[in-house]
Amino acid sequence: MVRLPLTPAELERGRRLGALLRRARGERPMLDTALDAGLSPETLRKIETGRVATPAFTTVAAIAGVLGLSLDAVWAEIHRPDGVAGSGEVRDAEDSRRLAS
Amino acid sequence: MVRLPLTPAELERGRRLGALLRRARGERPMLDTALDAGLSPETLRKIETGRVATPAFTTVAAIAGVLGLSLDAVWAEIHRPDGVAGSGEVRDAEDSRRLAS
DNA sequence: CCATGGGTCGATACTAATACCGGGATAGCA
DNA sequence: TGCTATCCCGGTATTAGTATCGACCCATGG
Secondary structure, three states: OOOOOOOHHHHHHHHHHHHHHHHHHOOOOHHHHHHHHOOOHHHHHHHHOOOOOOOEHHHHHHHHHHHOOOHHHHHHHHHOOOOOOOOOOOOOOOOOOOOOO | OOOOOOOHHHHHHHHHHHHHHHHHHOOOOHHHHHHHHOOOHHHHHHHHOOOOOOOEHHHHHHHHHHHOOOHHHHHHHHHOOOOOOOOOOOOOOOOOOOOOO
């Protein structure tokens, strides 16, 4: 395969990322936030609505910078949304898609 | 425009990101690192060599997680290579527009 | 009533990211 | 010498991200 489709887990993470960013934006207009971050309002909206599951690192970083969010906090949030009940073991490598072939 | 080409600044940031990740990888084999992060070795190599300037947020986060890097530190490094002083805010978007309304 | 601002959505255009394939270069060791 | 491991590079295939355009809905205020 070449450029495999997004997995359901990635789509779910995209939705969580969008919800998190929209919550962090609060009352600020979407237009200003997008222009401040240096991207088009439509792109920001697609990210917030979760229709763009895996945006570029620079895009997320720019939005997080405008909103005053920590990238590590964002990643922790969308990677482990519910309480970290997992008792350690941070290494997961997604799902280790298929590694051994 | 639709999906404008990468600017020289973005290409430069991509090179810095790659150099940073390669430095952080140290002696670990590229293959293990890539598989641990859940991506193909080719993708990791392209990112490290700077030929992929704007990888997905999840991709960078996975690599940073494997290498034990802070995403905020990574972004600060590649966004402001010199003077990573924490006093300044992450200002992007060329000219910060004011909230018009 | 209409005008304006903010949000949403669909279709479309075009580039970039991810992955697999083959080959090649280098270094270390039997 | 050959063998293996690691890294690098070219091309190719396919999906995904980014951006523009158009239209629509729902408020608020003229």
